Amino acid sequence: MSDAAAAAYAMAPRERSRARSLVGDGGAAWLLTLPAIIAYLLMILLPLAGVLALAFTDYEFGGTSFRWIGSENFADMLKDRTFMASIRNTVIYCFFVVPLSIGIALLLAILIEAGARGRAFFRAVFFLPVVSLTVAMATAWQYLLHPSIGPVNAVLRGLGLGTPNWLGSSDWVLMSLGMIGVWENVGFNLVLFLAGLTAIPRELYGAAEVDGAKSAWSRFALVTWPLLGPTLLFVIIITMTRSIRVFDSVQTLTQGGPNNASEVLLRTIYQEGFHYFKFGYSAAITLVFLAIVLAVMLVQTRLIDRRIHYG
Amino acid sequence: MAGVSVSAVSKSFGVTEVLKDVSLEVRKGEFVSLVGPSGCGKTTLMRIIAGLETASSGMVTIEGRDVTNIRAADRDVAMVFQNYALYPHLTVSQNLAVPLVMRRLSALQRMPLFGRFIGDAKAKLAAISDETKRTAEMLGIAHLMDRKPAQLSGGQRQRVALGRAIVRHPRVFLMDEPLSNLDAALRVHTRAEIVALHRRVGAATVYVTHDQSEAMTMSDRVAVMMGGEILQIAAPEEIYLDPADLRVASFIGSPKINVLAAEADERGRVSVDGVPTGLLAPSRGPVTFAVRPEDIAPAGDGIPARLTHVEFLGDCALLHAETIGNKRPVICRVAPDRRPRVAIGGEISLWPDAAKSFLFDGNGKRVSAAVAKQKPAHV
Structure with a gap:
């Protein structure tokens, strides 16, 4: 028995080298990555190529034929009030949600990390919005922000302040959705920051203290901020893409209204494609959306990455 | 200041x-x-x-x-x-x-x-x-x-x-x-x-x-x-x-100081395994006897021990032994030419230098000891 095992053991390298000689080292590498390559082709590159092709046609779902119309779809976008509104709203939404959700998350993470107890509790509390379904939570928000029976306005009324129609007025709707977006993102960013903070060696704070960093601010500037750099870059990219992709809160709470005041990119794509069945036009907007996401990521990694210290 | x-x-x-x-x-x-x-x-x-x-x-x-x-x-x-x-x-x-x-x-x-x-x-x-x-x-x-x-x-x-x-x-x-x-x-x-x-x-x-x-x-x-x-x-x-x-004596020094259980009789004479060490304790009763490896050497009429291991280090040799009475490990640092001609497992006799040995009480505190008489060490 043990002889047989020893023989098999002795055989194994020879078998292996025979397999290698059939395809070569490079061939083996390709063979091993093949499943991933196939999945990538089928799931990502092929649909992307499909979208790319569709964007230059006037294809409508269910149609029997289509025409190549060149860049007509893109020219149409510039004249499309809904599309322009959705671009504008998405940008405003991002500029509202990204800094606020990152700033609040960082502040909370530092407070939680500094606290002696309750770390797990606070982490769970702030993470809850991330795991709860926005579509389900929308009911709660609808009630909270209801202009006449909502508790938010009840409080404001009690304080003698104005009672805006949070989701119904075009002046307030984007901010209301933004606040919901912040609420959704803070927990996620918080957990990432907490992980980043735990990775900072305690000794560095001792060294900073001995070196004369007296205020909490100077210790933050000397140690926390620079050492949190890699985490911060990651959090910015994640939050940015998450808020460019905002859809479910808009779809469930306002359907882009009133009067396109809360129309966002993803909802426009959805609307054009699945409501009006204008697949060609929808694909063109998707391309614009992809271009924006890629551009944002490129700028961030190029600009910020250079100033970041990794371990 | x-x-x-x-x-x-x-x-x-x-x-x-x-x-x-x-x-x-x-x-x-x-x-x-x-x-x-x-x-x-x-x-x-x-x-x-x-x-x-x-x-x-x-x-x-x-x-x-x-x-x-x-x-x-x-x-x-x-x-x-x-x-x-x-x-x-x-x-x-x-x-x-x-x-x-x-x-x-x-x-x-x-x-x-x-x-x-x-x-x-x-x-x-x-x-x-x-x-x-x-x-x-x-x-x-x-x-x-x-x-x-x-x-x-x-x-x-x-x-x-x-x-x-x-x-x-x-x-x-x-x-x-x-x-x-x-x-x-x-x-x-x-x-x-x-x-x-x-x-x-x-x-x-x-x-x-x-x-x-x-x-x-x-x-x-x-x-x-x-x-x-x-x-x-x-x-x-x-x-x-x-x-x-x-604890200080044990922590400082390498190899560690040898620690042996000892007994002082009514006149204060301290003996280890029944062998008088030449130290006088202030009172009668059990004490702890400690001696550094370089202050204990094989000599006649000393504490009987069994040689367990010898380490030759060039400038000196470390003799590892175990006392026969209390089975306590002892290490002696000796000049290489003073190694006993005994096989491993053989019996040797160890003689501590009383002037350089220490006594400690049951709490590990140092006890002042006087040197009574030192028997001439003969190899």
């Missing part, structure tokens, strides 16, 4: 008492080591002196000033941490400059980009740059100024950490196991360098280590700590030749 004085300091973390009523005085320019096994409270004591930890009770003064309730940044102490604690995102020269920048520049002047244009920031930065350069040259790291810590070897990082500590001429210099991350050869080398550096800087220095050879070779005085107490604080020779406590 005392550079650092710690009086009756206690520290508890919850219910665990880490320091029990510890007092310590370090004179200006003196080098004192805190040595003890891990968990003895030596690092906590150092962190209390640094101001990174607050004492539960007791007082800390630095050059006469009560600093017990003053934070680390205002104590004028510098510290070298075990893992160096260099700022990984800053270059060597920036790391060296941090203590000066933090103390001399205002918060506004420290701001990135435009802070240097506020007030006299430029002149201050130039002075700081000169001082860091001088320190770097002194430590032989001037050619590394633009590197980041990750690009340095362990020894180089250690120098940068030392430089960051001495660059602003602190009153007190604290080092927490600064050599423990270096390899053995570099450690011996750096040991001498730190001592030389200490003489140049002249600050009161507290050095924490678990390595007795570091403590013995570097310090003016050694404080042996165990279980949150300082058992003895004295010059290295005194610690070795005149230990006040059995």
Whole structure:
């Protein structure tokens, strides 16, 4: 028995080298990555190529034929009030949600990390919005922000302040959705920051203290901020893409209204494609959306990455 | 004048008492080591002196000033941490400059980009740059100024950490196991360098280590700590030749001191396994008899033992034996030509030098002993 095992053991390298000689080292590498390559082709590159092709046609779902119309779809976008509104709203939404959700998350993470107890509790509390379904939570928000029976306005009324129609007025709707977006993102960013903070060696704070960093601010500037750099870059990219992709809160709470005041990119794509069945036009907007996401990521990694210290 | 004085300091973390009523005085320019096994409270004591930890009770003064309730940044102490604690995102020269920048520049002047244009920031930065350069040259790291810590070897990082500590001429210099991350050869080398550096800087220095050879070779005085107490604080020779406590005697010295159970008769004569040792105890009863390996040797009519192992080390040989009476291990360090001609497992007789042997009571405290008579040792 043990002889047989020893023989098999002795055989194994020879078998292996025979397999290698059939395809070569490079061939083996390709063979091993093949499943991933196939999945990538089928799931990502092929649909992307499909979208790319569709964007230059006037294809409508269910149609029997289509025409190549060149860049007509893109020219149409510039004249499309809904599309322009959705671009504008998405940008405003991002500029509202990204800094606020990152700033609040960082502040909370530092407070939680500094606290002696309750770390797990606070982490769970702030993470809850991330795991709860926005579509389900929308009911709660609808009630909270209801202009006449909502508790938010009840409080404001009690304080003698104005009672805006949070989701119904075009002046307030984007901010209301933004606040919901912040609420959704803070927990996620918080957990990432907490992980980043735990990775900072305690000794560095001792060294900073001995070196004369007296205020909490100077210790933050000397140690926390620079050492949190890699985490911060990651959090910015994640939050940015998450808020460019905002859809479910808009779809469930306002359907882009009133009067396109809360129309966002993803909802426009959805609307054009699945409501009006204008697949060609929808694909063109998707391309614009992809271009924006890629551009944002490129700028961030190029600009910020250079100033970041990794371990 | 005392550079650092710690009086009756206690520290508890919850219910665990880490320091029990510890007092310590370090004179200006003196080098004192805190040595003890891990968990003895030596690092906590150092962190209390640094101001990174607050004492539960007791007082800390630095050059006469009560600093017990003053934070680390205002104590004028510098510290070298075990893992160096260099700022990984800053270059060597920036790391060296941090203590000066933090103390001399205002918060506004420290701001990135435009802070240097506020007030006299430029002149201050130039002075700081000169001082860091001088320190770097002194430590032989001037050619590394633009590197980041990750690009340095362990020894180089250690120098940068030392430089960051001495660059602003602190009153007190604290080092927490600064050599423990270096390899053995570099450690011996750096040991001498730190001592030389200490003489140049002249600050009161507290050095924490678990390595007795570091403590013995570097310090003016050694404080042996165990279980949150300082058992003895004295010059290295005194610690070795005149230990006040059995735990001190056992901790210092390699190979370890031999500890044997002994009995004093009604006249105080101490015997081990029924063999008189020539020591006189003040009272009758069981005592602990201890003798260093170099002070016990094979000779006739001594304590009977069985030879278990011989280590030949060139300049000496270590004889490992076990007493026949109490089955206690004994190590003798003898000149190579004095090894007994006995096979392993054979019986030998061991004769301790009474004048260099110690007696301890049941609590491990030293008992004064007199030498009655020394039988002439015959081989």
